[in-house]
Amino acid sequence: GAGVSQSPSNKVTEKGKDVELRCDPISGHTALYWYRQSLGQGLEFLIYFQGNSAPDKSGLPSDRFSAERTGGSVSTLTIQRTQQEDSAVYLCASSFRRTDPGLNQPQHFGDGTRLSIL
Amino acid sequence: SQQGEEDPQALSIQEGENATMNCSYKTSINNLQWYRQNSGRGLVHLILIRSNEREKHSGRLRVTLDTSKKSSSLLITASRAADTASYFCATDASFNKFYFGSGTKLNVKP
Numbered sequence: 001g002a003g004v005s006q007s008p009s010n011k012v013t014e015k016g017k018d019v020e021l022r023c024d025p026i027s028g029h030t031a032l033y034w035y036r037q038s039l040g041q042g043l044e045f046l047i048y049f050q051g052n053s054a055p056d057k058s059g060l061p062s063d064r065f066s067a068e069r070t071g072g073s074v075s076t077l078t079i080q081r082t083q084q085e086d087s088a089v090y091l092c093a094s095s096f097r098r099t100d101p102g103l104n105q106p107q108h109f110g111d112g113t114r115l116s117i118l
Numbered sequence: 119s120q121q122g123e124e125d126p127q128a129l130s131i132q133e134g135e136n137a138t139m140n141c142s143y144k145t146s147i148n149n150l151q152w153y154r155q156n157s158g159r160g161l162v163h164l165i166l167i168r169s170n171e172r173e174k175h176s177g178r179l180r181v182t183l184d185t186s187k188k189s190s191s192l193l194i195t196a197s198r199a200a201d202t203a204s205y206f207c208a209t210d211a212s213f214n215k216f217y218f219g220s221g222t223k224l225n226v227k228p
Binding site (some may be wrong): 045059 | 148149151153158159160161162163166199210215217218219220221222
């Protein structure tokens with residue numbers, strides 16, 4: 001399909017382990033976002049990539065969280081030394097680059113990775 | 119918080135009725151978007167309204183924006199059971215970041 005693809009769809013791991021979550025954006029989309037959604041809650045912004053520019057990491061909750069985007073396409077979100085409070089759905093979205101401040105591009109979301117920390 | 123906040127948190131209606139959801143935000147915006155999320159899925163973009171627009175339509179959806187009150191509403195007319203989902207508004211207070219509210223959970227009973 002041509003949509004945003006995230007893997008794995010579910011991940012269960014023990015507290016203290018590291019996890020890697022992957023996002024394949026829509027081809028041609030230069031903007032990529034990671035969000036965290038706790039049960040029944042809204043989306044919490046984590047990080048934003050735009051082309052080759054330095055990412056906006058201001059939403060990352062701690063230094064245990066990091067993300068990279070290789071070749072301007074696939075992105076990986078890494079959580080080190082996981083804690084139980086990291087349990088949530090991690091959503092990735094991509095969009096075309098916004099060139100007009102008055103006109104955001106719609107974000108296209110993957111179905112997320114449901115992360116459970118035991 | 120600069121997040122948009124939806125109201126009500128939950129709404130249950132009969133098929134065929136109209137559903138109205140509201141969104142309030144705190145800072146000035148360039149535009150506002152509404153998204154829909156089915157259970158266990160990602161968000162799907164529904165409609166975008168610019169700050170200089172007051173009303174926008176898309177099929178059975180009608181969105182209004184009142185920048186003086188910092189609020190927006192989403193109206194779904196003639197609702198269907200398939201409209202059952204959570205609905206979120208998203209605002210942009212800076213170039214890169216979007217703020218999503220906690221959503222309105224809509225249940226349309228057949």
